[in-house]
Amino acid sequence: MKLLYSPFSPFARKVRIAAIETGLQDRIEAVPTSTEDPASGLSGRNPLNKIPVLETEFGPLYDSPVICEYLDSLHDGPKLFPAAGPARWKALRWLALADGLQDAALLIRYELTLRPTEKQHEPWIERQKAKIRTALDRMEADAAELDGPLTIGAIGAACALGYLDLRFADWGWRGTHPRLAAWHAGFAERPSYVATIAQA
Ligand SMILES: N[C@@H](CCC(=O)N[C@@H](CS)C(=O)NCC(=O)O)C(=O)O
Structure with missing residues (x-):
């Protein structure tokens, strides 16, 4: 494939x-x-x-x-998508939240890199930033849910935080979200995370 x-x-x-x-x-x-x-x-x-x-x-x-x-669906090991019940819906909710954070961060990135400076719209950027802040606050509050068996929700969260590190490192999300930062530090040691780090 x-x-x-x-x-x-x-x-x-x-x-x-x-x-x-x-x-x-x-x-x-x-x-x-x-x-x-x-x-x-x-x-x-x-x-x-x-x-x-x-x-x-x-x-x-x-x-x-x-x-x-x-x-x-192609492997017989532990599933990243829990089959049913609250575990499944929580994993999918984490995935949706992480993807939504990434969508907002990408919109800011496109605004800042693809649009001429004079056409960039600060209220639009601030609106996306607000989504990112509230998403991070929710993740911080629910960070304990990320412990336990690996799910697609946890992978999504790690990638979203990694994208902030890649493109918006100066925002300093760790200082305001210590539980999330501690969880992310553990995830960042996984060989799969290390092997997929992009250099800006
Ligand atoms: N919902 C899509 C989002 C994919 C996405 O936005 N990819 C970006 C790159 S990170 C892209 O292709 N952007 C080009 C564009 O929006 O035209 C997914 O989960 O795959």
């Missing part, structure tokens, strides 16, 4: 970590893909022209939660 990705994409990182944690990495060929390059063929695989995309024998799969759940 081919994974169209960028080393800087937190969504693709989640997929790459899931692949390593489930022992599937050797079945996946990671193909660096630019969302800016029409010749990449990305839009022919994902009409939204977003990465990650996983090419499978039955066609392309997107977005990252779908790819992760597909990968989770």
Whole structure:
């Protein structure tokens, strides 16, 4: 299977970590893909022209939660997506919160890097920052839920925090979210996390 990705994409990182944690990495060929390059063929695989995309024998799969759940169906080890009950819904809620944080952070990133300075809209940036702050506060309050068996929610949270470290290190989220910081420090020792660190 081919994974169209960028080393800087937190969504693709989640997929790459899931692949390593489930022992599937050797079945996946990671193909660096630019969302800016029409010749990449990305839009022919994902009409939204977003990465990650996983090419499978039955066609392309997107977005990252779908790819992760597909990968989770391919192995017999402990599942990243709990099968049922509160454990499943909590893992999916963590995943949604982490992805939402990443969406807001990416919107800020695009505003600051793709728009001319004179067209950047500070209230829009502040609105996204507010989402990130309230998401981090919720994560801090619920951080104890991240302990225990590894889930896709925990992987998502680690990637979202890693993206803040990559692009917005000066925000200093650790100072205001100590429980989350302690949890993240433990997660950051996992070989899957280390192997997927992007250099800015
Ligand atoms: N919901 C999607 C989000 C993917 C996403 O936003 N990817 C970014 C890169 S990190 C992208 O492809 N952006 C290009 C664009 O928005 O045009 C997922 O979970 O896969």
